[in-house]
Amino acid sequence: MEQFKVVLADHEIPRQWYNIQADLPTPLKPPLHPGTGQPVGPDDLSPIFPMNLIEQEVSQERYIDIPDAVLEKYLLWRPTPLYRARNFEKLLNAPVQIYFKNEGVSPPGSHKPNTAVPQAYYNKVFGIKRIATETGAGQWGSALSMACKLFGLECRVFMVRVSYDQKPYRRLMMNTWGAECIPSPSTLTEAGRQILAEHPDSPGSLGIAISEAVEDAVTHENSRYSLGSVLNHVLMHQTVIGLEAKKQMEAIGVYPDVVIGCAGGGSNFAGIALPFVRDKIYGKQISIIAAEPTSCPTMTRGPFAYDFGDLAKKTPLLAMYTLGHDFVPAPIHAGGLRYHGMAPIVSHLVKEKLIEARAYDQVETFEVGVNWARTECFIPAPETNHAIAAVADVANQAREEGKEKVILFDWSGHGLIDLASYDAYLSGKLSAYELPDEEIARALRAINGFPKP
Amino acid sequence: MEQFKVVLADHEIPRQWYNIQADLPTPLKPPLHPGTGQPVGPDDLSPIFPMNLIEQEVSQERYIDIPDAVLEKYLLWRPTPLYRARNFEKLLNAPVQIYFKNEGVSPPGSHKPNTAVPQAYYNKVFGIKRIATETGAGQWGSALSMACKLFGLECRVFMVRVSYDQKPYRRLMMNTWGAECIPSPSTLTEAGRQILAEHPDSPGSLGIAISEAVEDAVTHENSRYSLGSVLNHVLMHQTVIGLEAKKQMEAIGVYPDVVIGCAGGGSNFAGIALPFVRDKIYGKQISIIAAEPTSCPTMTRGPFAYDFGDLAKKTPLLAMYTLGHDFVPAPIHAGGLRYHGMAPIVSHLVKEKLIEARAYDQVETFEVGVNWARTECFIPAPETNHAIAAVADVANQAREEGKEKVILFDWSGHGLIDLASYDAYLSGKLSAYELPDEEIARALRAINGFPKP
Numbered sequence: 001m002e003q004f005k006v007v008l009a010d011h012e013i014p015r016q017w018y019n020i021q022a023d024l025p026t027p028l029k030p031p032l033h034p035g036t037g038q039p040v041g042p043d044d045l046s047p048i049f050p051m052n053l054i055e056q057e058v059s060q061e062r063y064i065d066i067p068d069a070v071l072e073k074y075l076l077w078r079p080t081p082l083y084r085a086r087n088f089e090k091l092l093n094a095p096v097q098i099y100f101k102n103e104g105v106s107p108p109g110s111h112k113p114n115t116a117v118p119q120a121y122y123n124k125v126f127g128i129k130r131i132a133t134e135t136g137a138g139q140w141g142s143a144l145s146m147a148c149k150l151f152g153l154e155c156r157v158f159m160v161r162v163s164y165d166q167k168p169y170r171r172l173m174m175n176t177w178g179a180e181c182i183p184s185p186s187t188l189t190e191a192g193r194q195i196l197a198e199h200p201d202s203p204g205s206l207g208i209a210i211s212e213a214v215e216d217a218v219t220h221e222n223s224r225y226s227l228g229s230v231l232n233h234v235l236m237h238q239t240v241i242g243l244e245a246k247k248q249m250e251a252i253g254v255y256p257d258v259v260i261g262c263a264g265g266g267s268n269f270a271g272i273a274l275p276f277v278r279d280k281i282y283g284k285q286i287s288i289i290a291a292e293p294t295s296c297p298t299m300t301r302g303p304f305a306y307d308f309g310d311l312a313k314k315t316p317l318l319a320m321y322t323l324g325h326d327f328v329p330a331p332i333h334a335g336g337l338r339y340h341g342m343a344p345i346v347s348h349l350v351k352e353k354l355i356e357a358r359a360y361d362q363v364e365t366f367e368v369g370v371n372w373a374r375t376e377c378f379i380p381a382p383e384t385n386h387a388i389a390a391v392a393d394v395a396n397q398a399r400e401e402g403k404e405k406v407i408l409f410d411w412s413g414h415g416l417i418d419l420a421s422y423d424a425y426l427s428g429k430l431s432a433y434e435l436p437d438e439e440i441a442r443a444l445r446a447i448n449g450f451p452k453p
Numbered sequence: 454m455e456q457f458k459v460v461l462a463d464h465e466i467p468r469q470w471y472n473i474q475a476d477l478p479t480p481l482k483p484p485l486h487p488g489t490g491q492p493v494g495p496d497d498l499s500p501i502f503p504m505n506l507i508e509q510e511v512s513q514e515r516y517i518d519i520p521d522a523v524l525e526k527y528l529l530w531r532p533t534p535l536y537r538a539r540n541f542e543k544l545l546n547a548p549v550q551i552y553f554k555n556e557g558v559s560p561p562g563s564h565k566p567n568t569a570v571p572q573a574y575y576n577k578v579f580g581i582k583r584i585a586t587e588t589g590a591g592q593w594g595s596a597l598s599m600a601c602k603l604f605g606l607e608c609r610v611f612m613v614r615v616s617y618d619q620k621p622y623r624r625l626m627m628n629t630w631g632a633e634c635i636p637s638p639s640t641l642t643e644a645g646r647q648i649l650a651e652h653p654d655s656p657g658s659l660g661i662a663i664s665e666a667v668e669d670a671v672t673h674e675n676s677r678y679s680l681g682s683v684l685n686h687v688l689m690h691q692t693v694i695g696l697e698a699k700k701q702m703e704a705i706g707v708y709p710d711v712v713i714g715c716a717g718g719g720s721n722f723a724g725i726a727l728p729f730v731r732d733k734i735y736g737k738q739i740s741i742i743a744a745e746p747t748s749c750p751t752m753t754r755g756p757f758a759y760d761f762g763d764l765a766k767k768t769p770l771l772a773m774y775t776l777g778h779d780f781v782p783a784p785i786h787a788g789g790l791r792y793h794g795m796a797p798i799v800s801h802l803v804k805e806k807l808i809e810a811r812a813y814d815q816v817e818t819f820e821v822g823v824n825w826a827r828t829e830c831f832i833p834a835p836e837t838n839h840a841i842a843a844v845a846d847v848a849n850q851a852r853e854e855g856k857e858k859v860i861l862f863d864w865s866g867h868g869l870i871d872l873a874s875y876d877a878y879l880s881g882k883l884s885a886y887e888l889p890d891e892e893i894a895r896a897l898r899a900i901n902g903f904p905k906p
Contacts, residue, residue: 001521004528007460068454075457076540076830087529105558107830109869149827172872175879176826373629374602377529377560416562416869419625426628 004086006248008079014243015066017236020274020345022062023281028232028348029319029453032306037451040316047218048225050126053119056233064236066118073117073150077106078240082248083411087375094399097254098391100411101245101272104378108173110413111268112143112228115237119226120147129222130154134184134209137163137335138170139381139413140228145179155179158186158212161204163335169417184209191215191312205328206339207311214314229265230309230318230343238271241410246275249408256286258394260409262386263290263299263357264336266343272410274345277354288355290346291390293365295330295433298323298342299350299357301440305447309341319453320347323439324446330433332362333421334382360389361432366425368392369415381413382421457539459701461532467696468519470689473727473798475515476734481685481801482772482906485759490904493769500671501678503579506572509686517689519571526570526603530559531693535701536864540828547852550707551844553864554698554725557831561626563866564721565596565681568690572679573600582675583607587637587662590616590788591623592834592866593681598632608632611639611665614657616788622870637662644668644765658781659792660764667767682718683762683771683796691724694863699728702861709739711847713862715839716743716752716810717789719796725863727798730807741808743799744843746818748783748886751776751795752803752810754893758900762794772906773800776892777899783886785815786874787835813842814885819878821845822868834866835874 021028030039042054049057056064066074085098092098103111123131131153135141141157148155157174164171164183174181184204185192191211195202202208217225227234242259249255259276261269269290280286292299299321308325309315320341323329327340342350349355362382369385372378380388387409398405415422424430474481483492495507502510509517519527538551545551556564576584584606588594594610601608610627617624617636627634637657638645644664648655655661670678680687695712702708712729714722722743733739745752752774761778762768773794776782780793795803802808815835822838825831833841840862851858868875877883 001464001524001528003463004525005463007462009460010456010458011454071454072457075454107832146830150830168876169869169872172876173832173869176823176832176872176875177830178827370629374631377599377603377630379560379626379629416622416626419622419629422629423621423625 002086003252004084006082006251008244008248010075012247013071013074013079014240015071016063017066018239018243018275018278019059019061019064019236020277021060021232023278024348025281025352028344031316031318032451034313034317048214050123050128050224052122052126053233056236057231067121070118070121074240079244080105082245085376088372091371091375092392092395094395095402095404096395096398097406099249099256099408101241102378102411103241104411104414107146108139108142109416110139110143110381111238111241111271111410112139113147114240114271115228115234115267116143116147117150118237120144120151120153123224124151124153127222128153128224130156130220131224131226132156132158132213132216133226133228134158134206134213136160136206136338138167139336141181142170142173142177144226144228145174145177148179149177156216157181158184158209160184160206160209161202184212186212189215205311210310211312211314229267230341232345234267235270235274235343235345238267239274241271242273242275245272245408254406256408257405258287258289258407260289260291260387260390260407262337262383262412263292263342263346264339264383266346268410268412270343270346272408273355277349280354289390290355290357291386292357292359293332293334293337293386294359294361295332295435296323296338297359297435298340300359301435302443303447304347304351304453306450306453307341307447317450318344320344321350322443322447324443326446327439327443333418333424334362334386336383337386358390358393360386363430363432365389366422366430370422370425379415380411381415382418384412387412455539456705457537459535459704461697461701463528465700466524466527466532467693468524469516470519471692471696471728471731472512472514472517472689473730474513474685476731477801478734478805481797484769484771485904487766487770501667503576503581503677505575505579506686509689510684520574523571523574527693532697533558535698538829541825544824544828545845545848547848548855548857549848549851550859552702552709552861554694555831555864556694557864557867560599561592561595562869563592563596563834564691564694564724564863565592566600567693567724568681568687568720569596569600570603571690573597573604573606576677577604577606580675581606581677583609583673584677584679585609585611585666585669586679586681587611587659587666589613589659589791591620592789594634595623595626597679597681598627598630601632602630609669610634611637611662613637613659613662614655637665639665641665642668658764663763664765664767682720683794685798687720688723688727688796688798691720692727694724695726695728698725698861707859709861710858711740711742711860713742713744713840713843713847713860715790715836715865716745716795716799717792717836719799721863721865723796723799725861726808730802733807742843743808743810744839745810745812746785746787746790746839747812747814748785748888749776749791750812750888751793753812754888755896756900757800757804757906759903759906760794760900770903771797773797774803775896775900777896779899780892780896786871786877787815787839789836790839811843811846813839816883816885818842819875819883823875823878832868833864834868835871837865840865
């Protein structure tokens with residue numbers, strides 16, 4: 001009988017996260033204070049994040065121990081299975097082996113709890129009592145709600161109003177895990193009240209929600225803010241995915257030629273990729289691909305520049321690929337990929353040509369996602385479909401070139417709460433969308449005058 | 454580090470199903486032809502089911518080989534993990550160990566594919582090209598849609614119209630897997646047209662949907678009907694759950710004192726319980742509990758009698774606990790438990806006192822389900838919450854008696870597509886419901902005049 005998956009026992013879970021900062025051939029560009037243009041220091045960030053996470057953000061240690069209390073929570077769903085997609089391979093009819101990590105087995109159904117749990121833990125041990133955050137489609141808000149409940153922290157999530165109204169299921173998940181989910185803009189913050197005064201019917205945006213969450217955190221006692229992607233420590237927590245995958249592939253004696261992940265803020269991609277980027281830095285022949293949407297082509301078409309992480313210009317300036325902090329992505333269904341910037345670590349790796357980025361249109365990603373669902377059965381999240389599109393792309397190339405390839409990718413989450421997007425695709429309501437060149441010109445204007453990295 | 458789960462490798466999956474008919478101390482009462490009052494024979498059933506499944510239905514073989522083609526599909530998600538619910542144990546603060554099989558890891562999120570896959574397979578090898586079925590809340594319809602796609606069969610699902618309108622997500626799952634989902638009553642069948650002529654706005658019922666599906670199957674070439682619970686072969690396919698659980702508990706050297714499953718038609722309960730019922734028949738001390746809703750208390754309050762399996766009186770008469778074929782259960786959120794009867798095998802075991810049944814009210818099941826979600830994180834299906842209520846019940850008793858207990862139960866599915874029911878609970882919109890005694894009197898009238906088992 002053929003083998004379809006590799007499972008690890010609880011005791012085989014990785015005990016450390018991998019911090020790629022220790023291995024980068026050239027150092028990351030530091031975040032800058034927008035007022036002074038100087039690198040931000042720990043004290044600048046301490047009202048927003050607990051100091052133990054700030055230390056992780058700048059750590060140069062190669063491996064950082066996963067605390068026992070975090071491991072114990074990880075074991076609620078980790079190690080996740082490594083699957084071989086034999087049925088999808090047959091459909092593609094290409095000389096490829098396709099392996100994927102199924103991160104959809106977590107309680108909220110995505111990779112997000114891999115960082116939500118340690119973030120809640122580090123806040124807890126630092127003496128913090130409550131966390132505020134923002135969420136778009138709700139994947140991050142639901143993961144953090146769950147993590148806060150596990151460590152007895154209060155949690156308030158500002159959810160973009162249009163998503164709050166249109167996607168009630170993830171909000172209900174947050175409530176079930178005991179968190180407060182507030183449609184943003186809200187009357188609970190000065191930022192929200194200002195927006196509502198001018199636009200009482202504002203549908204909200206991620207930028208507004210970030211402003212509300214940060215304000216909420218700094219104006220409440222024993223509170224901090226939490227971010228679900230982009231930052232160095234967030235990406236590091238996600239490396240548990242790639243570290244497990246390596247163990248699992250070693251167990252069956254294979255090593256990937258190609259590693260793929262979809263990338264919005266960058267944490268899912270980094271989770272599967274960074275342990276393999278290390279191998280590449282030390283000489284391995286391996287191709288590592290980040291898949292993004294053509295409607296939000298940050299890495300494939302944006303400039304590498306210093307820019308704000310949010311619309312409201314509340315964050316430090318980050319050195320990253322960006323479409324400009326004022327960019328409003330088209331309302332594609334892969335809500336997790338609608339971010340104007342890209343994690344500084346992922347951006348740095350693209351710049352250094354250690355990884356490459358490819359963009360796929362929403363329509364082709366759903367086409368391949370439906371083919372996936374009809375062979376491998378698990379219905380992918382719309383974000384995940386971008387990674388599967390890259391897998392099919394690589395497989396088609398392998399067929400044309402007659403070259404055998406072993407592909408590994410991160411199946412970042414299931415789409416059971418995103419089925420309305422499949423309905424839109426199956427009923428022919430989706431159309432292709434290529435970002436107009438004018439938008440790239442606008443991006444260049446948005447960063448005009450900022451320091452150059 | 455404490456162990457939280459036991460995983461099995463692909464090659465450890467059970468190779469046979471367990472057929473309890475070989476071990477019953479007294480034989481099952483046969484299904485009767487309603488016209489003649491005589492036991493139905495294979496030929497009576499052959500227009501509805503393929504002969505290979507009819508043979509399984511009446512087989513007395515103790516173990517039946519799982520075909521390789523079925524095993525290969527099972528491996529897409531099986532073996533499922535056996536978890537120890539350490540966090541929920543702490544919350545209960547009772548001298549119990551609680552283990553559960555997580556059947557929510559399957560692609561549609563429940564135990565239903567365990568029988569959908571072999572049913573599709575046996576139809577396929579018998580030369581059948583398409584299957585018709587009915588579904589209430591949609592768990593069964595989605596599982597069969599997936600299974601038919603895996604074996605290249607067409608699939609038409611008649612979904613109770615009120616659910617079709619109110620619960621679009623499971624219908625969208627069916628579409629994503631390529632099946633046709635028709636709101637019932639429909640104009641596609643004589644049965645549906647008759648209902649619509651009298652009641653153009655009929656919200657439908659499971660009874661009507663069954664009539665439509667059976668008519669559809671017998672009036673189309675190379676078509677058969679498929680049922681997701683109740684029948685002997687369906688329950689047998691589900692024993693893969695209990696057989697895996699036994700292996701997993703053996704691996705850590707424990708054996709349960711109590712085995713629990715929720716029961717609507719009986720297949721989920723039977724799946725976890727039957728391999729342990731065998732041990733009990735051969736002398737093991739073990740308590741086996743089926744959990745049902747107080748609003749549909751088939752086993753705890755209904756008579757054991759011959760009755761029809763459906764409202765339209767299309768099925769043979771089955772010897773079972775029943776609330777009468779004309780019973781309309783209250784619209785509780787655990788749609789999978791709203792069935793007037795109970796599988797003949799499960800009914801027989803209750804009658805023989807090899808298992809016991811307990812009933813729980815919807816409100817208490819959601820209370821315990823939310824406690825579960827806030828400790829073990831996985832959000833249970835409303836049906837599954839009934840099993841968890843029984844677990845808490847047994848644990849409370851163990852605490853009072855100061856007795857240690859090892860509990861095993863089937864976590865039959867996740868509740869991510871049922872979150873509206875959690876919303877109703879959390880916002881105080883659910884109320885307790887006890888079936889009035891008049892309804893039991895009505896049940897007795899419904900079976901009046903039928904043969905006695």
